[in-house]
Amino acid sequence: MTERIATINKSYRDKRAYIRVRGVILNPINSRQFPLSFECRIDTGFDGGLLIPKWHLSDAKSIDVEPSITSITLADGSKVPVYVCVAHIQEIDTYNLPLPGKPVMIVMCGNMKSQLLGMDVLKYGTILFDGPGQAFTMTV
Amino acid sequence: MVINPEICGDAQQALFMDLQELDNSSLFDPWHLIKTDRDINDIPKTKTNLENRLHFQIDQETLCLGFNSQPKPWLSPILRLKLDKINKGKLKPEELVDLIEDLAKICADFYKVETGKVIAVRFDGRIVESADSEIDLLLKIQGRKFGVPIFVWQVGTESFSGWRI
Numbered sequence: 001m002t003e004r005i006a007t008i009n010k011s012y013r014d015k016r017a018y019i020r021v022r023g024v025i026l027n028p029i030n031s032r033q034f035p036l037s038f039e040c041r042i043d044t045g046f047d048g049g050l051l052i053p054k055w056h057l058s059d060a061k062s063i064d065v066e067p068s069i070t071s072i073t074l075a076d077g078s079k080v081p082v083y084v085c086v087a088h089i090q091e092i093d094t095y096n097l098p099l100p101g102k103p104v105m106i107v108m109c110g111n112m113k114s115q116l117l118g119m120d121v122l123k124y125g126t127i128l129f130d131g132p133g134q135a136f137t138m139t140v
Numbered sequence: 141m142v143i144n145p146e147i148c149g150d151a152q153q154a155l156f157m158d159l160q161e162l163d164n165s166s167l168f169d170p171w172h173l174i175k176t177d178r179d180i181n182d183i184p185k186t187k188t189n190l191e192n193r194l195h196f197q198i199d200q201e202t203l204c205l206g207f208n209s210q211p212k213p214w215l216s217p218i219l220r221l222k223l224d225k226i227n228k229g230k231l232k233p234e235e236l237v238d239l240i241e242d243l244a245k246i247c248a249d250f251y252k253v254e255t256g257k258v259i260a261v262r263f264d265g266r267i268v269e270s271a272d273s274e275i276d277l278l279l280k281i282q283g284r285k286f287g288v289p290i291f292v293w294q295v296g297t298e299s300f301s302g303w304r305i
Binding site: 027048066072081085 | 233234236237240241260274275278279281282283284285289290291292293298299300301
């Protein structure tokens with residue numbers, strides 16, 4: 001049985017669950033890394049790790065990481081071309097994950113302002129949503 | 141001008157004797173080629189020791205190296221036209237999605253990739269890397285340069301992420 005280490009209690013904001021995530025995009029060839037820090041909206045319908053705007057493509061390219069092209073299906077059923085690469089998540093809110101962090105898939109898509117946190121990150125913990133109380137608890 | 145070689149008498153006689161001997165022998169008899177005193181068991185068997193196997197492997201490698209480049213799938217003129225459009229930056233997002241799907245299916249069929257495997261494919265139709273999961277593949281190709289753009293795909297699915305069958 002997995003030993004639980006930390007419990008994070010958060011309240012909803014604008015009727016949605018947000019959580020801060022920190023990590024890095026790491027280039028294993030030249031050992032360069034680019035730090036990431038996002039206030040992400042929890043999306044249990046997204047099977048990737050992080051969904052961030054397309055303009056972060058230049059952040060990855062600045063450390064010689066060339067994100068790969070692929071296509072994903074959005075919630076409305078449409079297919080769009082996106083860029084994907086790997087990032088290592090090192091911090092979920094106040095909880096620090098052991099270095100170099102957990103590898104998750106980053107999807108770079110669209111120009112929306114908010115980032116999504118998907119099941120690829122959420123699989124490392126347990127989340128309990130308290131709808132009437134407008135709060136959630138994440139146990140890592 | 142024709143040169144007729146002059147053969148002296150003794151040499152001519154010696155040559156005639158030789159030809160007569162050859163005529164008498166069964167050397168020109170075609171059945172002689174089939175007739176053999178050797179038994180099938182006399183033929184030496186190939187020893188399958190390590191040295192022989194190594195030689196065989198080296199020969200195989202030499203054969204592989206004989207190709208200028210690894211074989212890749214044939215792409216239709218329509219796909220090639222779309223690939224040209226990518227270079228010019230004139231391809232619409234919908235066309236790019238179709239192109240990725242078509243290329244992925246052609247590659248999976250050509251290289252006989254198992255369903256469920258995740259592959260990284262160059263836009264000229266060559267698979268550069270494969271893995272069992274998305275993360276494994278992305279970790280393998282992170283930071284590597286392939287010369288031409290690549291795309292990633294899971295064989296047997298409709299898209300890399302999101303709603304898929």
